[in-house]
Amino acid sequence: MARKTGLGTRGLDELLTAQRKASESHRAEELRQVPVEQIQRGRYQPRVNIRAEELQELADSISAQGVIQPVVLRRVDGGGYELIAGERRWRAAQLAGLHEVPAVVREIPDQAAAAMSLIENIQREDLNPLEEAGALARLIEEFGLTHQQVADAVGRSRAAVSNLLRLRDLSDVPRALLEAGELEMGHARAMLGLAEADQAAVARKVVNNGLNVRQTERLIKDWGKSKPAPPQASTDVRQIETDLSERLGARVKLQTKSNGNGKLVIEYNSLDELDGILAHIK
Incomplete structure (x- = not known):
């Protein structure tokens, strides 16, 4: 089964150095105005859903003040550009009726572009925990990074990275509630040891009763005491x-x-x- 070659320690160090330099200043890079129709969504954009209200608020701000922070792009074959960071700004600018957005264009290879897109979005965008977990998983699976290397890349502890990755094991009901902001990450982590049906039941009870994380942990601790033991396999x-x-x-x-x-x-x-x-x- 084919797998992309990992960035390795040297490649990761170079990537992190590029990230630090980019975050310090855009002065060393060419700032230009790029037509919005020449920009395409990044292939490695981790954010799945952007609320319409959130986009409208940003569009209103852009209408009043313009796009303050440039988007980050790379050239693609056949002309045009691919977003590395700044999808919300790009979409809100179109909503505000702008025909161009300020942009920094970087000449970087495919693998580094993909990794930078994931890392910059994790660091800068307001991702929900599941979107962040998905982005972290892609860094590990597609670029061969360890949990510690990913933690270093995004400025998190190794434990925080591992806890986020575990959220991908949630069943559908708590996942949906977590994405909607009705459950917090602490609630979701407490449910991971439960069976799928129990996760759904507990998640609904937590939301319906407004339980905090500690109350949820107590609920889960007592959850199986009154339930019959599961039947033995035949x-x-x-x-x-x-x-x-x-x-x-x-x-x-x-x-x-x-x-x-x-x-x-x-x-x-x-x-x-x-x-x-x-x-x-x-």
């Missing part, structure tokens, strides 16, 4: 797990529900092991 299920594990050379779990639905989970510890599993399946 002999047939265990045998199927054993047979599949032997065939695929990996640990296999069957998670069955009373209504007949379920999940087949295949675990692997490396990309090489995953390649071996896929070869057996093919």
